[in-house]
Amino acid sequence: MDNEFSFPSLFILDKEDIIQYYTVKNFLCGRSINKLLRTLQSIQYVKENPGQVFPVDWKLNEQSLKSNPLKSKQYFKTFYSQKTN
Structure with a gap:
């Protein structure tokens, strides 16, 4: 049993004890x-x-998306107009 070791892990649970996020990393x-x-x-x-x-790289107080893609049209319109300017 000398070869046993653990991996660094993180679990985020909500108030209902439901796992909302988890990650397991190797030592490297x-x-x-x-x-x-x-x-x-x-x-x-x-x-x-x-x-x-939330979109990729979302930060607190930034615009979020609607879970329904059709309702997120304004977000994408604003996002892509900023990229082309």
């Missing part, structure tokens, strides 16, 4: 507190704002 991978905080904030935001989802 670094971890980012900023990514962890963003993930936690996004989970809390979605719980407080049903029907919302």
Whole structure:
């Protein structure tokens, strides 16, 4: 049993004890507190704002998306108009 070891892991559970996020890393991978905080904030935001989802690299106080793609047209219109300017 000398070869046993554990992997660094993180589990985020909500108030109902439902796993909302988990990660298991090997020892060679670094971890980012900023990514962890963003993930936690996004989970809390979605719980407080049903029907919302967050895009890639979302940050607190930035615009979110609607979970229904047809209702997110304005977000994508704004996003892509900023990219072309």
